[in-house]
Amino acid sequence: DTGVSQDPRHKITKRGQNVTFRCDPISEHNRLYWYRQTLGQGPEFLTYFQNEAQLEKSRLLSDRFSAERPKGSFSTLEIQRTEQGDSAMYLCASSSTSGGYNEQFFGPGTRLTVL
């Protein structure tokens, strides 16, 4: 399967702990996006990269959140000092700017539960 993969699929943590999620995009895709989805809502944009450059960050992305894409391939999203309000599905998507259309392909997501 050459789709977008995310790891872990589920994470349960205690409030105050740090967590890190990984996303592996489709191999030839140069754009990588992170979204957050809470129950019953549509995904909300967090940040995106073109190659290794982080081009935009949402105001939703507080100082406790940091994302990297060090070699322009996989990306990590870290949440420090987790809070119960961080509980959500974290989705990664990728796209290729050579395709002509903004077709973002999503991974299965990482479901975070903060106790």
Added chain:
Amino acid sequence: QQQVKQSPQSLIVQKGGISIINCAYENTAFDYFPWYQQFPGKGPALLIAIRPDVSEKKEGRFTISFNKSAKQFSLHIMDSQPGDSATYFCAASRDNFNKFYFGSGTKLNVKP
């Protein structure tokens, strides 16, 4: 302020019927409008998308109708099947390859 408004929140349709989901937007700079399908526990999957230079796009049983002057677009699912039961999200983006603004979703239940 929500950039894309979606309705209805939930929809029940009989097998073989037509499912219609509507979305409205305000930002005239939006130039790409996809629809995504999401099953429980899965990530959203691209279903069909349209650009504002056409008024309709059809792929199999799925059709997007686009009304640029009204700033509205809709998804029609013809001959709805129980396997279509999922949550559907409309979205919009501007300036090509930019982030998506998603609607709040419509949970579709197709009764056998």
